[in-house]
Amino acid sequence: MRIGILTAGGDCPGLNAVIRSVVHRALAGHGDEVIGFEDGFKGLLDGHYRRLDLNEVSGILARGGTILGSARLERARLREAAENCEELARRYGLDALIPIGGEGTLTAARMLADAGMPVVGVPKTIDNDISATDRTFGFDTAVTVATEAIDRLKTTAESHQRVMVVEVMGRHAGWIALESGMAGGAHGICLPERPFQVDDLVKMVEERFARGKKFAVICVAEGAHPAEGSMPYEKGEIDQYGHERFQGIGNRLAVELEHRLGKEARPVILGHVQRGGVPTAYDRVLATRFGWHAVEAAHRGEFGMMTALRGTQVTLVPLAEAVTRLKTVPEGRMHEAESVF
Amino acid sequence: MRIGILTAGGDCPGLNAVIRSVVHRALAGHGDEVIGFEDGFKGLLDGHYRRLDLNEVSGILARGGTILGSARLERARLREAAENCEELARRYGLDALIPIGGEGTLTAARMLADAGMPVVGVPKTIDNDISATDRTFGFDTAVTVATEAIDRLKTTAESHQRVMVVEVMGRHAGWIALESGMAGGAHGICLPERPFQVDDLVKMVEERFARGKKFAVICVAEGAHPAEGSMPYEKGEIDQYGHERFQGIGNRLAVELEHRLGKEARPVILGHVQRGGVPTAYDRVLATRFGWHAVEAAHRGEFGMMTALRGTQVTLVPLAEAVTRLKTVPEGRMHEAESVF
Amino acid sequence: MRIGILTAGGDCPGLNAVIRSVVHRALAGHGDEVIGFEDGFKGLLDGHYRRLDLNEVSGILARGGTILGSARLERARLREAAENCEELARRYGLDALIPIGGEGTLTAARMLADAGMPVVGVPKTIDNDISATDRTFGFDTAVTVATEAIDRLKTTAESHQRVMVVEVMGRHAGWIALESGMAGGAHGICLPERPFQVDDLVKMVEERFARGKKFAVICVAEGAHPAEGSMPYEKGEIDQYGHERFQGIGNRLAVELEHRLGKEARPVILGHVQRGGVPTAYDRVLATRFGWHAVEAAHRGEFGMMTALRGTQVTLVPLAEAVTRLKTVPEGRMHEAESVF
Amino acid sequence: MRIGILTAGGDCPGLNAVIRSVVHRALAGHGDEVIGFEDGFKGLLDGHYRRLDLNEVSGILARGGTILGSARLERARLREAAENCEELARRYGLDALIPIGGEGTLTAARMLADAGMPVVGVPKTIDNDISATDRTFGFDTAVTVATEAIDRLKTTAESHQRVMVVEVMGRHAGWIALESGMAGGAHGICLPERPFQVDDLVKMVEERFARGKKFAVICVAEGAHPAEGSMPYEKGEIDQYGHERFQGIGNRLAVELEHRLGKEARPVILGHVQRGGVPTAYDRVLATRFGWHAVEAAHRGEFGMMTALRGTQVTLVPLAEAVTRLKTVPEGRMHEAESVF
Incomplete structure (x- = not known):
C-alpha cells in the first residue's frame, strides 16, 4: 500500500x-x-x-x-x-x-x-x-501547561494579596479553561459557553477576602465574554500602523476587577506556549x-x-x-x- | 448530612x-x-x-x-x-x-x-x-514520571550505545509499563500479562544494532516474568540479617541481556517516585x-x-x-x- | 537571641x-x-x-x-x-x-x-x-520558566514558519532575557542595556529564511527599547476607564516585525509566571x-x-x-x- | 582555523x-x-x-x-x-x-x-x-532530577509514615547528595567525604517520630560508606552467572534502618536518570x-x-x-x- x-x-x-x-x-x-x-x-x-x-x-x-x-x-x-x-x-x-x-x-x-x-x-x-x-x-498538554502556570501564579497571588486573571486558549469551547481551572484550583472559571457576570466574580473575590483568603485566581478562556451590560464597552487601540487592536478578555477583565474591587488585579495571557513543545x-x-x-x-x-x-x-x-x-x-x-x- | x-x-x-x-x-x-x-x-x-x-x-x-x-x-x-x-x-x-x-x-x-x-x-x-x-x-502521574525517566535514559543509551532496562511499577497489571513504554518510545515492553521471551528481546536489540541504531530501551513491569526456560534460575541473595532477597526483574534482565548480547546493559528501578508527589x-x-x-x-x-x-x-x-x-x-x-x- | x-x-x-x-x-x-x-x-x-x-x-x-x-x-x-x-x-x-x-x-x-x-x-x-x-x-527559577516557554514556542515557530517574540521580565537589567535567550537558543536577544536596531532583527530573520530556517524566536526584556528612529512612535491606548495604556515592547515589536517582514509574528508576554511557584x-x-x-x-x-x-x-x-x-x-x-x- | x-x-x-x-x-x-x-x-x-x-x-x-x-x-x-x-x-x-x-x-x-x-x-x-x-x-541537571525525586518521595514518606533512603550519584565526591539533599529538604545526608554513623541516623529518625514528624528522607551518595563498625558486614550476592554482586549503600542502609528502627524503610536508587536528558x-x-x-x-x-x-x-x-x-x-x-x- x-x-x-x-x-x-x-x-x-x-x-x-x-x-x-x-x-x-x-x-x-x-x-x-x-x-x-x-x-x-x-x-x-x-x-x-x-x-x-x-x-x-x-x-x-x-x-x-x-x-x-x-x-x-x-x-x-x-x-x-x-x-x-x-x-x-x-x-x-x-x-x-x-x-x-x-x-x-x-x-x-x-x-x-x-x-x-x-x-x-x-x-x-x-x-x-x-x-x-x-x-x-x-489537549492534555495544553491543560498541563496552563495548570503549571496557575500553580505558579497562585503562590504569588496568595502572598501578595492579589487577583490574578489567567487567559487560556479556547475561542468557542472552554475545555482548557475548565480543566486547567479545576486542576489549578482557580476560584473563578469563565467559558465561552456561558456569558459571565462580572458582579459574580466581584462578589466571589470579596467573600474570599472577607474570610481571610486575600487573593483569587480567575481562569478565563480567550473566547469568554461578559453578559450584556456586565462590563463597560472597551475602546479599541490604534497600533503604530493605524490598525485598531482590541484588548483580549484577560486584560479587560483585570482592568475591570481592579476598578471595581480597588485591589491589584494582574492579567497573564498564556498564549502560544499552550500549543507547542513536548x-x-x-x-x-x-x-x-x-x-x-x-x-x-x-x-x-x-x-x-x-x-x-x-x-x-x-x-x-x-x-x-x-x-x-x-x-x-x-x-x-x-x-x-x-x-x- | x-x-x-x-x-x-x-x-x-x-x-x-x-x-x-x-x-x-x-x-x-x-x-x-x-x-x-x-x-x-x-x-x-x-x-x-x-x-x-x-x-x-x-x-x-x-x-x-x-x-x-x-x-x-x-x-x-x-x-x-x-x-x-x-x-x-x-x-x-x-x-x-x-x-x-x-x-x-x-x-x-x-x-x-x-x-x-x-x-x-x-x-x-x-x-x-x-x-x-x-x-x-x-495512574497518569505514574505514567508521566516513568515517561520522563525513559526520555532521559534514551539520550544516554543512544550516545553511549547501551541497552537500558527500566523497571516500572505494576505487579499484576502492566498498564504503567504499556503506556510509559509507548510514550517514551521504548523498544521492548514486558508486561505481567504475557511471559516474555528473552530471545525476542535479544533479537530486537541485535536487529537495531544491525541497522545502525546502536541502543535500546526496554520497559519492564515489576511483575513481568520470563517465559519458562527463557532465563536461567536466579539465586537469591542473603542480606546482612540472613534474609534471602531476590533481585527484581529489572536487575536480572539487565544481567541477562548483557551476558547474551555482549553489550553494556544497565538497569534503572524507578520505584516509589512513581507514586508520590504533585x-x-x-x-x-x-x-x-x-x-x-x-x-x-x-x-x-x-x-x-x-x-x-x-x-x-x-x-x-x-x-x-x-x-x-x-x-x-x-x-x-x-x-x-x-x-x- | x-x-x-x-x-x-x-x-x-x-x-x-x-x-x-x-x-x-x-x-x-x-x-x-x-x-x-x-x-x-x-x-x-x-x-x-x-x-x-x-x-x-x-x-x-x-x-x-x-x-x-x-x-x-x-x-x-x-x-x-x-x-x-x-x-x-x-x-x-x-x-x-x-x-x-x-x-x-x-x-x-x-x-x-x-x-x-x-x-x-x-x-x-x-x-x-x-x-x-x-x-x-x-533568578534561576525565572530563567528556567522562561526557557521552558521558549522551548515550547520554538517548535511551533519552526513547523509553522513564524517569528515569535517572547517578552520576559527585566526592567533595568537584562539578565533573564540574556540567560533564557541563550538557554532557549533564541535567535535575537534585546536587553535594556543596549537599544536595539529593528533593522538588525529584520536582517537576521531574513538571512535565516534565506538559508532555509524559516522561523525565528526573539527574546526581549520588558525594559528593552529600540534605538531612536528604529521604530515608529506608538500611540497609547485608552482603556474602558479612560486611562491611557501603552503596549509593552513585546507586542509592539511583533507588530513591527510582521509589518516589515511580511511574515506572521506573534508576541508572547510571559509575565508573572516567572516570579512565582516552586x-x-x-x-x-x-x-x-x-x-x-x-x-x-x-x-x-x-x-x-x-x-x-x-x-x-x-x-x-x-x-x-x-x-x-x-x-x-x-x-x-x-x-x-x-x-x- | x-x-x-x-x-x-x-x-x-x-x-x-x-x-x-x-x-x-x-x-x-x-x-x-x-x-x-x-x-x-x-x-x-x-x-x-x-x-x-x-x-x-x-x-x-x-x-x-x-x-x-x-x-x-x-x-x-x-x-x-x-x-x-x-x-x-x-x-x-x-x-x-x-x-x-x-x-x-x-x-x-x-x-x-x-x-x-x-x-x-x-x-x-x-x-x-x-x-x-x-x-x-x-551538575545542575543531576541535582534537579534528584531533587524532583526527593520532592515526590517526601509526600509518600509523610503520609505513610516511612523512612525513605534515596541513593544519588557521586562515587568520590558528594556534591549531588549535598545539594539535592538540601534542596529536597532531606533529613539526613551521607557523603563519601565523611563516613556516617548509622546510630546518628537512627537517633535523628527517632527524634523526628518523637516530635510527631513520623517520617524521614535520607539522601545518600553512592560512594558514602558507614563508619567502621557502624553497620554489619554485608554478604555479596551471586547472580545467575556466578558473579558476586554487592548491594549498593542505598539498599543496605534501608535494610539496616528498618532493622534498627522497626519501621518501614524503602530504598530508591535513582541511577542513570540523573545523567541524561534535557x-x-x-x-x-x-x-x-x-x-x-x-x-x-x-x-x-x-x-x-x-x-x-x-x-x-x-x-x-x-x-x-x-x-x-x-x-x-x-x-x-x-x-x-x-x-x-
Whole structure:
C-alpha cells in the first residue's frame, strides 16, 4: 500500500507522534510505503512531498511541532483539490491519505472523501472541541501547561494579596479553561459557553477576602465574554500602523476587577506556549494509537472515517458525523467545577 | 448530612484532591459536615478523626500524599469493623462514609456496605487495574514520571550505545509499563500479562544494532516474568540479617541481556517516585470529579456504589462489580504497542 | 537571641526557603527565638508578627510565595521606622533583624542599620541585578520558566514558519532575557542595556529564511527599547476607564516585525509566571545558604551587612556597597550570546 | 582555523550545547572549519569524523547525550595517541583540538598537550568534582532530577509514615547528595567525604517520630560508606552467572534502618536518570559559554588550558592544575546542610 500523510492547521503537541506511528505501523506492520506531504494540503496540490522511512521519524515522538510543516489553505484551492481527487490520487499512487488536523482540515478531508479520495482522518486540536471523540491529543498538554502556570501564579497571588486573571486558549469551547481551572484550583472559571457576570466574580473575590483568603485566581478562556451590560464597552487601540487592536478578555477583565474591587488585579495571557513543545505522556499515547488505527483502517478499506477515542477504545467514526457540531462544555461539567474555592 | 472520609492503602497522587473536593462540595454545596478519619480504617475503629473545614483543605489540591494519613489494616480488625457497622455509624453520627482506596480498600468498603454502612467508595490506584472504571487517578502521574525517566535514559543509551532496562511499577497489571513504554518510545515492553521471551528481546536489540541504531530501551513491569526456560534460575541473595532477597526483574534482565548480547546493559528501578508527589492536571481533575460525585451520590442515597469514569462521564457502579476482577492489559492494547521501534 | 525576620517587595521563588533556613539554624543551631513580621516593614511598624517554630516552617522549602506576606511601604512610614529604630528593637526585644528583599528593601535596611537597628540583609530579586552578589535566588527559577516557554514556542515557530517574540521580565537589567535567550537558543536577544536596531532583527530573520530556517524566536526584556528612529512612535491606548495604556515592547515589536517582514509574528508576554511557584533546586540551595549565613552573621555581631554569593562561597558585604549601583549585563556577556543562531 | 572536537566519558547533560556553541562561534564568529571526531579519542585515532556545519548542530541545544558519541579508551591507545600527536594533527589539519570530558579525558588532554597537540579542554562531569572550576555543566541537571525525586518521595514518606533512603550519584565526591539533599529538604545526608554513623541516623529518625514528624528522607551518595563498625558486614550476592554482586549503600542502609528502627524503610536508587536528558537552563548557559570561550582561547593560541567558571566569569586554567586533585565537599558546606530538619 502507498499511504500519504499530511498535517494541517495550528500547532498541536502530538502531531509528530502520529506521523511516527503511521510510518512504524505501515512500514513494519504491513510493508507499506509512506509519503509525507509538506505544509498540509499545499504539498498535496503542489507536489511537495518526501518518502518517510524509519530514520526520518526517529527521535520525533516527544518533539513538538510537525516535521511535515503546516500551512493554511485558501478555500479555492481546496475546491481545486476536491475536483481533482482522482487525478491527485493517481499522480502520487495513493491507496490512502491520512490528513491530521482540526475542524477545518477534517471538513476538507470529508470533501475529498466525498469526491473519491480514500481518506482516513486523524482529529487534532488542543481545544478538545471535536464532538465525535472523547478527547483529542494536544489537549492534555495544553491543560498541563496552563495548570503549571496557575500553580505558579497562585503562590504569588496568595502572598501578595492579589487577583490574578489567567487567559487560556479556547475561542468557542472552554475545555482548557475548565480543566486547567479545576486542576489549578482557580476560584473563578469563565467559558465561552456561558456569558459571565462580572458582579459574580466581584462578589466571589470579596467573600474570599472577607474570610481571610486575600487573593483569587480567575481562569478565563480567550473566547469568554461578559453578559450584556456586565462590563463597560472597551475602546479599541490604534497600533503604530493605524490598525485598531482590541484588548483580549484577560486584560479587560483585570482592568475591570481592579476598578471595581480597588485591589491589584494582574492579567497573564498564556498564549502560544499552550500549543507547542513536548507532548505529555497522555498525548503521546493517544497520538500513537490514532496513527496505528488510521493505518489499520486504511488496510481494512474503511475510508471517509476518522479515528476517535470512545472510553478506552480507539474506534472509527464517519467524518460526516465528526464535523457537524462543535463539542462544547456541557452544563454538568460546569456544575462540577463550581464548588472550587 | 455528616460525611466521614478516609484514605487507605499505598500512596497515590490525587488523594488530597479527592478530600478537598468532598469537603468543598459537601460544605459549600450542601451545608454538610465532614469528618476525616486518620490512617484509614484504623481511625474509624480507634476514634481518631478531625473535622475538616475549608481551611483544612486549603492548598492541598496539588500536594502529594494524604493529609489524613494511611495505614494497612489487619483482616481481623476489618471484620471487627464490619460486625460493628451500625454502632460505628452511630458513634460518629455518620450519614455516609467515603473510603478512598484500591482493591483491598474497596473490598473492605463492600463488606461494610453489606453490613449496613452507608458507603460510597472512590477508587484509587496508580496501577489502573480496577475494571469498573476507564481510568483511576494516580495512574497518569505514574505514567508521566516513568515517561520522563525513559526520555532521559534514551539520550544516554543512544550516545553511549547501551541497552537500558527500566523497571516500572505494576505487579499484576502492566498498564504503567504499556503506556510509559509507548510514550517514551521504548523498544521492548514486558508486561505481567504475557511471559516474555528473552530471545525476542535479544533479537530486537541485535536487529537495531544491525541497522545502525546502536541502543535500546526496554520497559519492564515489576511483575513481568520470563517465559519458562527463557532465563536461567536466579539465586537469591542473603542480606546482612540472613534474609534471602531476590533481585527484581529489572536487575536480572539487565544481567541477562548483557551476558547474551555482549553489550553494556544497565538497569534503572524507578520505584516509589512513581507514586508520590504533585499529581498531573489530569489526575487532579479526575480526583476532583470523583470527590464531587461521591458527595452527590451520598445525597441521593446511592450507597454500596463506587465512582467510575466511563468515557467522559463520571458515573456510579456497584462496589460488588468493581472488585471482582483485575483489569489487565488486553491483547489489543499490547498489539498497538508492538510497532514501536 | 531573639531574631526578627520579614519579607518585602515583589514575589520571588526561594523566600520561604530563607525563612525556613533562618528558623532551623536559629532554633536548632543556637537555641534562638525567631519572630516573623507580617507584610514586610508594615508588620514591624504595626506590631503584626508571630513566633516561628519548626512546625510553622515545615513543608515550605519548595513552596512559592512567602508565608509572612509582603507589601509595599510608603517612604514616609519607612522614615518613621528609621527614626524609631531603638524603640522598635526594644518593643520586640530584637537582637537582630533579617529583612529579605530587593533593592528598595535593602536600601531601607541600610537606613535602619545606620539608625542603629542590628540588621543583616538577605538580597532577593528574580532580576539578578544586585551588584554585590554573583547571583540572587529566584533568578534561576525565572530563567528556567522562561526557557521552558521558549522551548515550547520554538517548535511551533519552526513547523509553522513564524517569528515569535517572547517578552520576559527585566526592567533595568537584562539578565533573564540574556540567560533564557541563550538557554532557549533564541535567535535575537534585546536587553535594556543596549537599544536595539529593528533593522538588525529584520536582517537576521531574513538571512535565516534565506538559508532555509524559516522561523525565528526573539527574546526581549520588558525594559528593552529600540534605538531612536528604529521604530515608529506608538500611540497609547485608552482603556474602558479612560486611562491611557501603552503596549509593552513585546507586542509592539511583533507588530513591527510582521509589518516589515511580511511574515506572521506573534508576541508572547510571559509575565508573572516567572516570579512565582516552586523554586528550582539551585534557588532552594542558595536561599537556604543565605538564611544560614544570616543567622551566623547575627551571632557574630556583623550588622549592617548582607549575605552574598562570591564564587562558591557565601560571604557578607556591607549593605552600603550592595545598593549603590545596579548590576547590569556587561558587554562581554552580550558578546558571548551573539553567536546564537 | 580548523578545529577538532570530541566528547569522551560518561553521559552529561550539556555536551551537545558545547558542541553547538563551538560550531556557532567558530563558523559564524571566525569563519573556521570544525570537524567532530566520533566516539571520543577513538574517532581521532581511527579516523572517524565528520564536518560539522550549522545544520548539523541545529536543534541540539536542549538535547541530552552527544551527537558525536562517546566511548571508553584503553590506556595503551591513549599512549599511542600521545606518541603520534604531531602526525595526528597533521593528518586532520588540526589547528586546535577541543576535547570535552571528565577527569580521565582531561588527563588524556593534558598528555596530548604535553606531547604538542594544540589542546583546549572543556570540563564535563555531573559530579562537580573538578577543582579548577566553580561548577561544571551537567551538575545542575543531576541535582534537579534528584531533587524532583526527593520532592515526590517526601509526600509518600509523610503520609505513610516511612523512612525513605534515596541513593544519588557521586562515587568520590558528594556534591549531588549535598545539594539535592538540601534542596529536597532531606533529613539526613551521607557523603563519601565523611563516613556516617548509622546510630546518628537512627537517633535523628527517632527524634523526628518523637516530635510527631513520623517520617524521614535520607539522601545518600553512592560512594558514602558507614563508619567502621557502624553497620554489619554485608554478604555479596551471586547472580545467575556466578558473579558476586554487592548491594549498593542505598539498599543496605534501608535494610539496616528498618532493622534498627522497626519501621518501614524503602530504598530508591535513582541511577542513570540523573545523567541524561534535557539539560537545565543553567547547564545550557554554562555549556554554551564554555564552548564559546574554548574557541576564543584557540584563536588566542592559549593551549594546554581548560575553560573554567570562576565567580561570574569564564576563564582559562592550565590543564595541569585542573586535574591534580578532586574537588570534594568541604567541611563548611556540610555544616551548612546540617540544620535541615
